[in-house]
Amino acid sequence: MPELPEVEVVRSDLDPLVRERVITRVEVGRDRAIRREADADAFRAALAGRAVTGLGRVGKFLVAHLDGPEAVVVHLGMSGQLLFAADAAAARPPHTHVVWTLDGGREVRFVDPRTFGQMFRARADAGGGRPDALAHLGPDARDDLRDVEPLARALAGRQIAVKLRLMDQTAVAGLGNIYTDEILYRAGVAPARASGTVTDDEVAAIAAATAVVLSDAIAARGSSLADAQYVDGFGRPGRYQEQHAVHARAGLPCPRCGRTVARLKMGGRFASWCPGCQS
DNA sequence: AAGCACACCTGCTAGC
């Protein structure tokens, strides 16, 4: 389940390798991987011959900027991987749905067993700004939360549980189940609290926790859990799961107070939290 | 119109 830190690691891995390279060929092995595109042939033709001017990120979306008015937006979904292959002759992993061949013969491979991920073209200005297709996303949890105000506005006046509000990509972009668990733990706020009841001090604590958790997670190259198989741009797992305080640790002792980490079903999925440290 | 349920997929695991 790639969230912001995992997507950022992939972005930073691949950016120097694809920047200024020309896409010479695009293969689509499974149309579902480009399901927003009306026509696979048009997608292939539009990319072929284009140079990549840089790889960006908005929330959990990767944005490959091209030397034209279009960018390619990539979402990894639950199980997606974007892998750099220096040797195009090396065997492609199962579930390789899209391959970009770059000048020089190297490849970028989009691999996605559960097929929740996808890539598609979007209009983007030449300055490398946010593509139109991503206009609905809220402020990026890493790049746009330097001030507390955007977060305070996102949480104010809502009845929905604060964890679910933080996972709403139109409120804040980039956070999912793992990092909202860890951020709310660090901030001392219970996940089921109504978003609108979070105090100014708690908003500040959540903002500070977000910055620290995302920064630490990126430094540890993301979280690789048992079933999600997240790997970086070179196929290597992350290590941040070793630092998780609560996520996927239900039944184990809280590292700070020793109470048992609890699990709570919320919005169709499970929150993990410490009843001793969060209220 | 905010909030919720559900569909979309595959692979793995727990339970029988």
Added chain:
DNA sequence: TGCTAGCAGGTGTGCT
């Protein structure tokens, strides 16, 4: 042993 049911989960849609 072999099967099935359940679970994991981000996003988009559609209903209330």
